[in-house]
Structures are given as C-alpha cells and as structure tokens.
Amino acid sequence: MKLENIVDELSLDVKTCMEGLGNEVTGVYVSDLLSDVMANSKDGNIWITLQIHLNIVAVAGLKNLAGIIIVGSRQLQEETLKKAEAEKVTIMTTPLQAFEAAGRLYQLFK
C-alpha cells in the first residue's frame, strides 16, 4: 500500500514532503516514546504519535519510516516542519486521536 492511499483513506492533511506520498508502507507503529520507536519500528512503517518537536524527524529519517501521522490536530512547531522538508520526511496531521487512527489503519492492513 502506498502512503497516498492512506492519506486518502483517512483524509490526512499532508504538512511536509509531498514527494513521499509514493512511499510504500510496510505497516504501522504507534508510540510516543522515541527510544521505543527507534528500537521497534520497521523500515517503511508509518509512525502514529502526538509528539511534535523536531527530534521526530531525525527518528523517522534514521529508521527509514514512510511517514509520521500527528494525531489530535496538534500544531507542529515551525522548526519541525522546516527540518522535515529538508530531510524529506512526510508529516501528516489528523483530528483523530491515536486509538481511532490506529484502528482505521489496522483495518487497512489486516
């Protein structure tokens, strides 16, 4: 499944790096602990989190994640957006909370 399919399916708002929408998505990881994401997410995963500070970009880049979904309509910090554009990390936002976003994605991947 491609990232653009997921964006359509969940009506996500793409905030950075539109060119990442062609990324192949291998699965989903949900966590707000960055060390946990580093340890346990897999290449090509989408990461669901409420963290909005700029370290999420470095984590996603290092782990070759397909993109980050920020839940609960949280507003990203300007520096996070800039870094994500520079590092080519696709960040999307949704008004959904983590439980519902994950549940919808689970239906797509099961």
Place this chain on the structure above:
Amino acid sequence: MALDINETIEGSFQLVGGNFANAGEASSQLKHALAELGVDEGIIRRAAIATFEAEMNVIIYAAAGWLRYYISSDRVRIRIEDMGPGIEDIELAMQEGYSTAPDWVREMGWGAGMGLPNMKKNSDEFKIDSVVGEGTTVEMTINFP
C-alpha cells in the same frame, strides 16, 4: 563481509548539552558513510540506533561531549566522551526503564530508561565508564559479519 578499505574512516562531532536541534546529526552522517561503503543494512540500522541514543544522552544529561566514529574493514567503533554529571550507579542505569531524566525531557518522549539498554543491545561490544562529577565515556563496537 570485510570492507575493501585500507585506512580507517573517521568522523567527529561536538555535542552541546540541551541542543536538541542537532540531535541525530552524528548518527545520520555515520549512517550515510556506512551506506556509501556498502555495509549491510541491518548493521547500519544498529549503528544508527546506538549512535542516536548516545547523542541523546549527551544532549539530555551533559554540558558537552564528543562523539567519534572509526570505520575499519571489519567493524565500526563509536566512542562518546562527555563532561557530564557522571552516573552514580551504572548497573542501575543499564536497567531497562530506569531513568533520572527530568519531566520536561520525558514529555518529549525521551528519558524512558531505554537509551543505554538500546545502545548495548545494538552493539557487539559495549563499554561504559563513568566518574561522578567528571563525565561518562561509552565505547561501542559493531562488527561486520
């Protein structure tokens, strides 16, 4: 798979305590250096995770520090020295879930007590020395299969 290189390739980074904006730069550069040399992806992943956690520890806890890496034909060695508070009880610090991070760091999703264990888990050799009031030195080696 040994690499076809004769000289050790080195990198060196200065880390400043509290500077979260630069977190991940050392690990990102090491990752690219290893990729260019054709190192196995699993090895690159381990090196990147271990290095990023090490960067974060200096940024969260220390005043400043240095991270250096040395890539040779059969392994990568990563050495981090900091001028930090030092660790009182290393055995306790190595336990998963134990952390002395302040609340504001935990709110960022760091300080869950996973950093040092992640570093050890991703290394083939892991050495840590610390003197309270002076600083901490960590050396990690990842061998190329």
